[in-house]
Amino acid sequence: MAGPHLQQPSFLLATLKADCVNKPFVQRCHDLETVIEEFPAKELHGIFPWLVESIFGSLDGIIVGWNLRCLQGRTNPTEYSVALSFLDPSGPMMKLVYKLQAEEYRYDFPVSSLPGPVKASIQEQVLPECSLYHNKVQFPSSGGLGLNLALNPFEYYMFYFAISLITQKNSPITHHISPSNSAYFTLVDTYLKCFLPTEGSVLPPPSSNPGGAIPSPTPRSPAVPFTSYGMHHTSLLKRHVAHQPSVNADPASQEIWRSETLLQIFVEMWLHHYSLEMYQKMQSPHVKESFKPTEEHVLVVRLLVKHLHAFSNSLKPEPLSPSAHSHTASPLEEFKRVVIPRFVQEKLYIFLQHCFGHWPLDASFRAVLEMWLSYLQPWRYAPEKPPQSTEPLPRSVSEKWAAFIQENLLMYTKLFVGFLNRALRTDLVSPKNALMVFRVAKVFAQPNLAEMILKGEQLFLEPELVIPHRQHRLFMTPPFGGSFFSSWPPTITDASFKVKSHVYSLEGQDFQYKQMFGTEVRNLVLKLAQLICQAQQTAKSISDHSAETMASQSFFSWFRFTPSEMNGSYTGNDLDEIGQDSIKKTDEYLEKALEYLCQIFKLNEAQLTQMMMKCGTAQDENGKKQLPDCIESEDGLILTPLGRYQIINGLRRFEVQYQGDTELQPIRSYENATLVRLLFRLSSVLNERFADQMDVLCSREDFVGRLCRYHLTNPHLVQKTRSTPMVKDRTSQNWGPRISLRFLASYRTLISLLMIYFMASWFYIGPVGCTFIILIAYFLYAIIMTFFSEGWKPHEH
Numbered sequence: 001m002a003g004p005h006l007q008q009p010s011f012l013l014a015t016l017k018a019d020c021v022n023k024p025f026v027q028r029c030h031d032l033e034t035v036i037e038e039f040p041a042k043e044l045h046g047i048f049p050w051l052v053e054s055i056f057g058s059l060d061g062i063i064v065g066w067n068l069r070c071l072q073g074r075t076n077p078t079e080y081s082v083a084l085s086f087l088d089p090s091g092p093m094m095k096l097v098y099k100l101q102a103e104e105y106r107y108d109f110p111v112s113s114l115p116g117p118v119k120a121s122i123q124e125q126v127l128p129e130c131s132l133y134h135n136k137v138q139f140p141s142s143g144g145l146g147l148n149l150a151l152n153p154f155e156y157y158m159f160y161f162a163i164s165l166i167t168q169k170n171s172p173i174t175h176h177i178s179p180s181n182s183a184y185f186t187l188v189d190t191y192l193k194c195f196l197p198t199e200g201s202v203l204p205p206p207s208s209n210p211g212g213a214i215p216s217p218t219p220r221s222p223a224v225p226f227t228s229y230g231m232h233h234t235s236l237l238k239r240h241v242a243h244q245p246s247v248n249a250d251p252a253s254q255e256i257w258r259s260e261t262l263l264q265i266f267v268e269m270w271l272h273h274y275s276l277e278m279y280q281k282m283q284s285p286h287v288k289e290s291f292k293p294t295e296e297h298v299l300v301v302r303l304l305v306k307h308l309h310a311f312s313n314s315l316k317p318e319p320l321s322p323s324a325h326s327h328t329a330s331p332l333e334e335f336k337r338v339v340i341p342r343f344v345q346e347k348l349y350i351f352l353q354h355c356f357g358h359w360p361l362d363a364s365f366r367a368v369l370e371m372w373l374s375y376l377q378p379w380r381y382a383p384e385k386p387p388q389s390t391e392p393l394p395r396s397v398s399e400k401w402a403a404f405i406q407e408n409l410l411m412y413t414k415l416f417v418g419f420l421n422r423a424l425r426t427d428l429v430s431p432k433n434a435l436m437v438f439r440v441a442k443v444f445a446q447p448n449l450a451e452m453i454l455k456g457e458q459l460f461l462e463p464e465l466v467i468p469h470r471q472h473r474l475f476m477t478p479p480f481g482g483s484f485f486s487s488w489p490p491t492i493t494d495a496s497f498k499v500k501s502h503v504y505s506l507e508g509q510d511f512q513y514k515q516m517f518g519t520e521v522r523n524l525v526l527k528l529a530q531l532i533c534q535a536q537q538t539a540k541s542i543s544d545h546s547a548e549t550m551a552s553q554s555f556f557s558w559f560r561f562t563p564s565e566m567n568g569s570y571t572g573n574d575l576d577e578i579g580q581d582s583i584k585k586t587d588e589y590l591e592k593a594l595e596y597l598c599q600i601f602k603l604n605e606a607q608l609t610q611m612m613m614k615c616g617t618a619q620d621e622n623g624k625k626q627l628p629d630c631i632e633s634e635d636g637l638i639l640t641p642l643g644r645y646q647i648i649n650g651l652r653r654f655e656v657q658y659q660g661d662t663e664l665q666p667i668r669s670y671e672n673a674t675l676v677r678l679l680f681r682l683s684s685v686l687n688e689r690f691a692d693q694m695d696v697l698c699s700r701e702d703f704v705g706r707l708c709r710y711h712l713t714n715p716h717l718v719q720k721t722r723s724t725p726m727v728k729d730r731t732s733q734n735w736g737p738r739i740s741l742r743f744l745a746s747y748r749t750l751i752s753l754l755m756i757y758f759m760a761s762w763f764y765i766g767p768v769g770c771t772f773i774i775l776i777a778y779f780l781y782a783i784i785m786t787f788f789s790e791g792w793k794p795h796e797h
Contacts, residue, residue, distance in 0.1 A: 012039070013047045020054065025066075029082050033092040041103045048100060049107055052157055055087070056164040059113040068184040069168060069296065070177055083183050089194040089203070093157070098205040100153040107156040108138065108148040113163065115268065116290055117275035122147060130272075132264040158262055161187070162269035165297055179296040188300055192307040195262045196339075198314040198383075201332055202259055255331045263308075263343055270301055271347040274354050293355065295367045301351070302371035308344060309374070309381035312336050341407065348375065349411060349506055356418035361425055363432035369419075373443050376412060378404055396447035405449075406456040406499045410506055413453065413516040416444065420524045425645075428535035429542070431582045434589040437532070441596035450600050454517055460499045461515075517601070525601050530611050532590045539590075543583045628652045663742060675745035687738040694737035711782055712737040 012035070019028050032051070036044065057065035066083055073080040087093050111122050121128050122137060136149040151159060165184065179185055195202055273291040315336040352375075355368045374380075379401055405412060419440055426433045444450060503511060514520060598608065628643035629652075639647070646652040663680060667673050687694075697708040743749055753774070760770040 012043060013050060016047060017050070025079050026082050029086045029092075033086070036092045036096045036099070041099050041105075044096060045100060045103070045105050048096065048105075048153065049156075051093075051096075052160045055093075056160040057168050059110065059160075059163065059167055061167045064168065065164070066183075067168075068187065069165070069179070069182050071183040072177060072181050073183075074181065080183055084186060084190075087187055089191065094205075097153045097157050101205070105153060106150040107153065109151050109156060109159055111137070111147040111149060113167070114149075115273045117272060118268065130264060130268060132261070132268060154258060155261060155265070158265045159269070161191075162265050165300060166269065179299050185300065185303065188303055189307070191262060192304065192311075195259045196307065196311045197332075198310050201330070202256055205258070256335055259332070259335060263339065266304055267343050267347055270297065270304070271344075271351045274350045292358075293351075295364050298355070298367040298371055301348075302367070302374055305344075305348070305371060305375050306381060308340055309378045312339055313378060313382045345408065345411075346506060352411075352415055353418070356415060356422065361422065363430070363436075365422070366432065366436055369436050369439065372411075372415060373439065376408075376443065394446055397449045397452065399448075399452075402452050402455065403495075403498075405452045406459060406495060407502050409453070409456045409460060409499055410503060412444075413457065414514070416440070416516055417514060417521055417524070420521070420528060423528055424524070424531060428531055428590060429538050429586060431586045431589065434535070434586045434593070437528075438589040438593040438596075441593040441600070445596035445599045450517075456499055457515055457517065459496045460503055460513065462496045522601055525597055526603070526607070526611075529594055529597060529603065529608065532594050533611060536587055536590050539583050539586050627654060663740060670747050671742075671745045672747065672750070676742060679741040679745055683739050683741045690739075691737075694739075698737045707782060708737065712739065 016032070016035070019031060023031070035047075053063060053065065055065050056068070057063050068083065071080055071083060085091055111119055113119075114122070118128050118130075118133070122133070127134065127137075132155075133149065136151065138148045138150045140146060140148070273293075316333060352368070352372055355365075359365050359368055379395075379397060423433075423437050423440075428434050428437065503513065594608075597603065598605075627637075628646045629640045630637040630643055631640055632638075643652075663683070667676050694708065694712055698705060698712060700708075756774065757770050760766075760773070765773070
């Protein structure tokens with residue numbers, strides 16, 4: 001490519017756009033790396049917005065970009081490694097970012113593309129609480145449309161990177177692609193490890209000038225007043241933008257400005273889609289859902305949660321002397337101390353509440369569940385290793401985590417109640433649903449965890465003369481604007497006040513707390529235990545039914561329909577297609593879940609035994625499921641809400657059987673429609689022609705009569721005609737002896753006959769010989785079935 005002095009920025013941009021069409025991906029990345037190295041910041045400034053959009057896609061989702069969410073090393077190893085190398089924190093793209101950062105360029109990001117609560121707040125001229133937006137809102141010039149944020153290159157790059165997880169929702173993703181193996185997921189993990197390191201400090205950005213330094217972004221004002229969510233406000237945003245005081249930011253905050261910025265952007269773009277007020281409105285079933293997170297979105301948030309726990313747990317132990325602490329703690333260490341309560345807790349809680357209430361009742365909820373459980377267990381990401389033990393006993397949760405549990409009480413208690421309500425509406429016979437109940441019960445059954453949650457509830461319920469107002473969340477959230485260092489309030493030691501402040505800051509002062517270990521929740525747990533017992537019995541009956549069906553199958557059943565096939569009934573479940581191994585897993589999961597629930601809530605063994613006996617008697621003497629729960633009325637049986645639940649989840653069902661003429665049933669998917677019609681006409685002709693002769697044969701009391709009665713009469717219809725008067729109709733042959741040839745139209749029968757003819761050809765047996773052998777075998781089968789059937793008994797006229 002020609003030297004920089006021969007090209008103008010517009011020509012450079014046009015050249016790069018043409019390369020996107022004419023050159024392969026690897027060559028384009030190599031050319032971009034050369035351009036970034038050789039061209040000055042002034043010329044690179046013009047291509048930066050286009051380059052970011054071409055990588056991460058457009059904000060409206062029309063331009064897909066590099067499609068990092070579908071790029072995987074297993075399917076595209078070359079493109080995968082090149083993309084990761086180009087976008088690495090020390091790669092060419094970040095070098096471009098720092099190169100432009102040194103010149104203090106600004107780029108417009110439309111407010112209309114921000115998450116709903118932030119967008120609504122700014123459009124209403126209310127400055128958001130997050131300091132990320134302060135001193136950045138730009139009003140449109142004359143003739144301009146919409147509000148914009150003026151972002152530095154690092155912020156602009158990270159805004160696009162984070163929001164591409166949301167805007168590219170409709171990009172083509174095939175089912176065989178695992179989100180956790182994508183280039184996007186890998187980059188998220190790489191950026192978190194680089195800018196939020198668990199060991200050492202954040203690496204300084206490379207300098208474009210030898211001996212020079214990359215200036216930090218314009219400092220945010222630490223004391224600009226503004227209105228916040230949930231309060232009556234006036235139009236103050238113009239005053240904020242027009243009268244921004246010029247201040248010098250705390251130098252300590254500039255040391256980790258990239259860490260703070262990256263985390264704020266990730267949290268805002270991925271979690272801040274529901275404000276407190278919006279969440280409260282979403283509790284109404286009549287409110288339409290504004291944003292629907294995907295399973296991939298949740299997996300990325302879980303990665304963020306796990307890394308933040310590891311980042312926070314890497315905090316060095318506090319010195320014994322407070323004065324020593326004030327002099328030795330680095331900005332990064334202070335950041336670790338407050339990163340979760342300051343940036344994540346509130347938005348994650350509202351995000352989880354929404355998912356628990358609106359996520360579909362299917363197995364995809366597992367992603368939300370695991371993300372929640374990851375947040376509840378920060379000790380899993382602590383640096384210390386668990387002591388080696390020969391016995392696989394669960395580790396006791398240390399008392400040092402009591403403060404975290406108390407300050408996140410609603411995460412444990414209210415969300416647990418939310419999960420109970422979900423579990424009571426799911427089909428626990430499904431192995432995936434049973435596994436989710438098992439996972440939650442196992443986590444909450446960890447030794448000492450339930451006791452610490454109970455202690456937190458007791459602290460919250462302690463009487464207090466002055467109930468903390470919702471604004472007491474300032475003990476967790478510093479005054480808005482500026483960095484958190486200069487304005488972080490002193491630590492509050494009153495544990496009861498901390499718990500109350502946490503609850504009221506998230507739910508409001510009028511919140512009616514529902515105790516996790518109270519009577520109401522305990523009743524929900526008992527209902528869940530009863531549902532677990534019912535699911536175990538259902539899985540057992542399905543397993544027994546499947547075993548009986550397999551045992552009853554014989555070679556000759558391939559040539560003739562069984563009565564259950566002909567009457568059209570179905571008593572199976574999804575587990576019929578899953579297999580016996582999954583049924584066994586379901587039983588194991590449910591059994592352990594029930595055991596853990598008994599440990600957590602100290603369930604009475606007598607109650608539990610009585611409940612299991614009640615579930616055990618829910619089967620009749622044949623081991624079949626009872627009818628759904630109904631009540632008698634003048635119009636017959638009416639389903640109760642429990643009965644509707646049992647039918648929806650496959651726990652019970654009505655035994656619906658076809659009781660009419662089997663020859664007149666609708667054509668099945670396993671039958672050849674043409675053959676069904678032809679064979680019906682043929683059998684009708686034969687029945688009409690030989691009706692009297694068949695009547696005479698079936699009236700005989702010897703073996704021939706028994707043989708004919710068994711194979712020429714329908715026992716179900718015969719029994720029906722004995723109890724119900726009916727006019728004999730020779731044309732329809734509804735109840736008299738008749739020949740039925742419909743079984744020959746089954747694909748199974750046709751395939752079996754073809755296999756027999758094919759096998760016979762190996763023994764040089766011709767078609768006539770094969771037919772003769774089949775007829776002899778069928779005749780022997782008919783004689784055997786006659787001996788072991790009702791046809792052996794004397795016929796009653």
